[in-house]
Amino acid sequence: MTMPEWQEIDTVLLDMDGTLLDLHFDNYFWLEHVPSKYAEHHGLTEEEALAELNKSFVGLRGTLNWYCLDHWSELTGLPIAELKRDVQEKIGFRPHVEDFLDTMKRLGKRTVIVTNAHRDSVNLKMERTGLDKLVDHVISSHDYQEPKESQAFWDHLQREEPFDKDRTLLIDDSQAVLESAEKWGIHWLLTIFHPDSQKAPVTDSRFPGIHHFDEIKF
Structure with missing residues (x-):
């Protein structure tokens, strides 16, 4: 090396x-906390929520929108920046x-x-x-x-x-x-x-x- x-x-x-x-904070937030809140907000199961969110991920990786909290707030209908504070102890x-x-x-x-x-x-x-x-x-x-x-x-x-x-x-x-x-x-x-x-x-x-x-x- x-x-x-x-x-x-x-x-x-x-x-x-x-x-x-x-990176555990970010992985937990995006793969568990956001799908849970999205399911709750839209009346879905967590599996359905994750499946819907995964569709949104397609084609975005590596673009600025992939990293943009404003974009994800608009897409999900959730206050993404505020939700990060819910699990901030993992930072x-x-x-x-x-x-x-x-x-x-x-x-x-x-x-x-x-x-x-x-x-x-x-x-x-x-x-x-x-x-x-x-x-x-x-x-x-x-x-x-x-x-x-x-x-x-x-x-x-x-x-x-x-x-x-x-x-x-x-x-x-x-x-x-x-x-x-x-x-x-x-x-x-x-x-x-x-x-x-x-x-x-x-x-x-x-x-x-x-x-x-x-x-x-x-």
């Missing part, structure tokens, strides 16, 4: 959900994240969260964890109206955060996002094998990766 050469890296771009924060750090971010600060690396999460979701998670105080900047793809899967996202990002793509590391659990970043030219790429603490690790990645941040050596 090729690990980062820290003397060759100035900027560390970090995904949020599944990288810094446990939490992945193992060793805070130690890693502290080390990044000590080494003088610029740390920037780049997330596809809607700003309402970002704000809730920052309120719950204080994560924004541990990094230099937080950027949502909704700020640019382009998802990270799009090449245009990285163009926007570099205009806001002028970084050297050869001296930049991206850590992300999404293979599609890593592929997009690779195509755009970011040199250092690392994936997360265990984004959801309640699910089995993922190992089918062509990118080097870690299960937890304590595997990164300095």
Whole structure:
């Protein structure tokens, strides 16, 4: 496995959900809490609700609407941003994240969260964890109206955060996002094998990766 050469890296771009924060919150919210509320709201069984929602998922993955709470509120008739607060106790750090971010600060690396999460979701998670105080900047793809899967996202990002793509590391659990970043030219790429603490690790990645941040050596 090729690990980062820290003397060759100035900027560390970090995904949020599944990288810094446990993806269990998001999986539980979308696969259990929302179908339950949708069933209740529309007089369906939970199985019928999930089947209906799954139809809406088709073709949306990787687009901005896939990540847009306003879109899902309109589609479902539910106050999606408000519903997230119902289960906010499930929001939490992945193992060793805070130690890693502290080390990044000590080494003088610029740390920037780049997330596809809607700003309402970002704000809730920052309120719950204080994560924004541990990094230099937080950027949502909704700020640019382009998802990270799009090449245009990285163009926007570099205009806001002028970084050297050869001296930049991206850590992300999404293979599609890593592929997009690779195509755009970011040199250092690392994936997360265990984004959801309640699910089995993922190992089918062509990118080097870690299960937890304590595997990164300095």
